[in-house]
Amino acid sequence: MKPLEHLQPQLPAILKDLEAIVTLEAPSYDLAGLDRVARWIAQHFSPFGPLEREETPNGPLLRVSLQGSGRKVLVLCHFDTVHPVGAFKEPWKVEGDRAYGPGIYDMKGNIVQLLWALRTNQALGLGRPQLELLFTPDEEVGSMASRPAIESAALRSDLVLVLEAPMGNGDLKVARKGVGQYRLTAHGKPAHQGVEPEKGINAIVELAHQIPKIVAMQDWDKGTTLGPNVIKGGTTSNVVAALATVDIDVRVWTMAEAERVEREIRALQPVLPGATLSVEGGLNRPPMEPTPASTKLFEMAQRIGAEVGLQLGPGRVGGGSDGNFTAALGIPTLDGLGLFGEAAHQLTENVYIPQIPARIALLCGILDELSRG
Ligand SMILES: [Zn+2]
The missing domain is CATH 3.30.70.360 (Alpha-Beta Plaits)
Known part of the structure; x- marks a missing residue:
């Protein structure tokens, strides 16, 4: 069975996980809130491999190492959000085709996307590269405390996948100012x-x-x-x-x-x-400038996206992410791999539910391909 077929019937369970992580509100610098999300992440990701937790002045930083074959891949996620606690009248709401909540699009929802990609590849016997997952607490405020960990992890990796939100039209992000x-x-x-x-x-x-x-x-x-x-x-x-x-x-x-x-x-x-x-x-x-190696990575994602019904272009964006740090070190970096949605940093932040399985399947396909070298 293909990941997409496997994932479609799981959508209610995926939404349950989204609700769980989004309702744990965690603005940058809110150490209690960040700790709650970190514990949720630890609980859900530790079955995949050894987890380390490091305390930084900006909150806990989590690292999970997963055994696999093929390439050495760093996956970057941050779990702080820009929204003060209580900013959303309802921290979880499903209306029509969209699910709303603080950080659901940028980018706590994408942590759930990663979780389901790992679960799916395991369930279907698909491949997995050697993975280092880094979950950081301070991306929205410049990643001052996380930057050394991000850079040293990038330097021991072949490439970096950043689970930030995609472009407004769904394209991936190959360049950032x-x-x-x-x-x-x-x-x-x-x-x-x-x-x-x-x-x-x-x-x-x-x-x-x-x-x-x-x-x-x-x-x-x-x-x-x-x-x-x-x-x-x-x-x-x-x-x-x-x-x-x-x-x-x-x-x-x-x-x-x-x-x-x-x-x-x-x-x-x-x-x-x-x-x-x-x-x-x-x-x-530093700017994230496309390189021949990062372009190859994008083209692979584009091809896998097409197989699950996603038309993905190479997006360029003025906003920065932790991908800027890893790209500047010369490590091929592909960004914007998160769930499709809209209104980052706004009180109407949401993801588009019908596309959730395809965006997870995209990640499944990328991980599987990278496991083959
Ligand atoms: Zn973000």
């Missing part, structure tokens, strides 16, 4: 605005001179964007502002563009006499 976060600070000098304003140096005015220069670093043709999206400065209105900061979001398709922006931001010169500038931050997630 790199994400940088910078803070530019202008340092001026305070003075009484009424008595001797000429003795002050206005940091807000200085920053106002810099912002057009920042925006001018954008390159729409290359997809490089700089968003000066948070600005703070000054103390009270009768004091010349001595300090002002702007936080800048940077997105790039290539490492070359990341380096150019880094160079130009650090080369900014003050305009007002006596003012100084300082720069903090840098590239948080």
Whole structure:
């Protein structure tokens, strides 16, 4: 029997698992909530192989090692969500063809997808590559605590599968922009605005001179964007502002563009006499650029997808994921393998129920093929 036929009648049981994991709410940094999900994952995945749990400042990190044949494959999942506890009036709801809940699409639902892919391949006697499953607690907040574990696991793997949500049209993700976060600070000098304003140096005015220069670093043709999206400065209105900061979001398709922006931001010169500038931050997630090896991996997934009725294209997306880290190490990475749905990070986040078996079957087929080398 093929995975898809095996999975269709299991849909009610799959939905039960989705309900169970989605109703365990786990926003990033909520250690109690993250612990509850981690225990659910441990309970369901430990039958497949030895499980290690590591405590990080951002929550527990779980690793499950599964024996298999063929390629060495790292699978990345995160179980934190962006939604505060109670944000959803009903943390689980099925309406029409869609199931709603916090993190069901990004990406706790995809942990259930992985679970059922493993169960199915086991039940049907299909192959399994050598697998390392990593479940991390802080992807939505930049993976600061998980990044070392992700990178060292990637370096001992042949390739990486990332179970983030697919594109809005269902395509997989073969390229992601790199994400940088910078803070530019202008340092001026305070003075009484009424008595001797000429003795002050206005940091807000200085920053106002810099912002057009920042925006001018954008390159729409290359997809490089700089968003000066948070600005703070000054103390009270009768004091010349001595300090002002702007936080800048940077997105790039290539490492070359990341380096150019880094160079130009650090080369900014003050305009007002006596003012100084300082720069903090840098590239948080390097760009995930397609390579011949990652393209081959995508083409394999595309072919297997077609066999289960999915038309999968190579998607490119501005948002980052943990796949950015592994791709930057030169390890072939395929992202967006999760369930089909919509409205990530929104209160209407959902997955499309009729396509759940096919998305699991896609993963079954990929794992089976990778077990043959
Ligand atoms: Zn995610």
